[in-house]
Amino acid sequence: MDGFITSIEPLKLCGSLALGIVMVLAVLWDATGLLTLAWWICKQLLSQRALSYPVVGDHQAQSLEDNLIQGMQKYRDSPFVLAGSRPPLLILPMSVFHEIHNMPNDYISIIAEHEDKFQGKYTHITTIKPEIPATIRQDLTRNMPNVMLDFQDELAYTSQQWPRTSNWSSVPLYEMTLRTVALLSGRAFVGLPLCRDQGWLEASIGYTVECVSIRDQLHTWSLVLRPIIGPFLPSVRSVRRHLLFAADIMASLISQALHEGGKQRQTDADQTKRRGTFISWLLRHLPEELRIPEQVGLDQMLVSFAAIHTTTMGLSKVVWELAKRSEYVEPLRAEMHDMLGPEFGTGAICINKEALSRLQKLDSFIREVQRWCPSSFECPSHSKQTRNEVNDTIKWYQATERDFYSIPRPCDSVLLCPFFSD
Numbered sequence: 001m002d003g004f005i006t007s008i009e010p011l012k013l014c015g016s017l018a019l020g021i022v023m024v025l026a027v028l029w030d031a032t033g034l035l036t037l038a039w040w041i042c043k044q045l046l047s048q049r050a051l052s053y054p055v056v057g058d059h060q061a062q063s064l065e066d067n068l069i070q071g072m073q074k075y076r077d078s079p080f081v082l083a084g085s086r087p088p089l090l091i092l093p094m095s096v097f098h099e100i101h102n103m104p105n106d107y108i109s110i111i112a113e114h115e116d117k118f119q120g121k122y123t124h125i126t127t128i129k130p131e132i133p134a135t136i137r138q139d140l141t142r143n144m145p146n147v148m149l150d151f152q153d154e155l156a157y158t159s160q161q162w163p164r165t166s167n168w169s170s171v172p173l174y175e176m177t178l179r180t181v182a183l184l185s186g187r188a189f190v191g192l193p194l195c196r197d198q199g200w201l202e203a204s205i206g207y208t209v210e211c212v213s214i215r216d217q218l219h220t221w222s223l224v225l226r227p228i229i230g231p232f233l234p235s236v237r238s239v240r241r242h243l244l245f246a247a248d249i250m251a252s253l254i255s256q257a258l259h260e261g262g263k264q265r266q267t268d269a270d271q272t273k274r275r276g277t278f279i280s281w282l283l284r285h286l287p288e289e290l291r292i293p294e295q296v297g298l299d300q301m302l303v304s305f306a307a308i309h310t311t312t313m314g315l316s317k318v319v320w321e322l323a324k325r326s327e328y329v330e331p332l333r334a335e336m337h338d339m340l341g342p343e344f345g346t347g348a349i350c351i352n353k354e355a356l357s358r359l360q361k362l363d364s365f366i367r368e369v370q371r372w373c374p375s376s377f378e379c380p381s382h383s384k385q386t387r388n389e390v391n392d393t394i395k396w397y398q399a400t401e402r403d404f405y406s407i408p409r410p411c412d413s414v415l416l417c418p419f420f421s422d
Helices: 002-048 065-074 092-103 110-117 132-140 143-161 173-189 198-218 227-234 234-261 277-284 291-325 328-338 352-359 361-373
Strands: 080-082 087-091 381-383 385-389 394-397 401-404
Touching: 002 352, 065 080, 065 092, 087 092, 110 352, 132 277, 143 173, 143 352, 173 198, 173 291, 173 352, 198 291, 227 234, 234 291, 277 291, 277 401, 291 328, 291 361, 381 385
Parallel strands: 087 401
Antiparallel strands: 080 087, 381 401, 385 394
């Protein structure tokens, strides 16, 4: 009898284990079935609303530039869809640019495009709050002469960390320009000494890099799976950590700015030497209920992202082209000495906007680099309405990425002429 009972116990255990496995498999099967059904429904809905425009290019292409050039050559005056783009990218001819550019934001919105592209749910790059453009347009622009002096001081500091060799040598260009731009933007937005703090540099750079990483990772997944995959990405957790760090830093700066603002309300707008001056400007444009560390920290991360992301790419390309075309180094250097004087580069001269406007060759070189090596070959904007029409001939639907193509060069030309950028 005891032996029978002993043999029954393992059977009960095996039966319970088997039942548990069956239940888990049933739950997983139901979840998989629901996801498959949702994916199929979304696919059917999107396919019913697809537009009958030609798809141009190779779907497996690593870069969309060749597909765009091919489409421009084949459909110069009519729309086409760019193969390999996710989401599908409808390219419109420049002939309708002004008509679409004048459409209200309810129809076309570049803010909606950025929010979708950079996955605003996870990066918090959503509709820009009014305090940011108001602060930049009113306060930062008015104090630009002082900001430029701060930039020169910060550039002298960061240039001491650049590698110095007597011969041509390899350097990590992007990392070097990334840190330089982060220091300069930090000097304008948070001031000394925080802009040189290693923790702040890591947070502002890390937030920028991780936001781009989230965009690239989630765009490889379908729209149905993004809400499931997104919260578990390591980059999303990193973004949250950087925002928490920024909020902690902003708490003391907000208290300081509000305390000093009550004493020097009339002079704050004309001073940029104090720590956290941009924050004091920002607080004046924020309603009282939003003057909290979390909101100010988010605003600081957003302006840092806007400054670091595009400026780093642009500066890297300028330095890259200058290294490739060393014959332009001496003419540009000679122009600086002619326009700014022999003391240029010694720290004894202060550069202002008027002095920069005299550097026509440098301006031309930078413009040509931007024209030949743009950050994007399109001018993106996002459709917000259910159905849109242009001239009763071009139509697209909600959530359609819509760009204009404008290739600034002949497809078979490789010559760069930076002094003739007409």
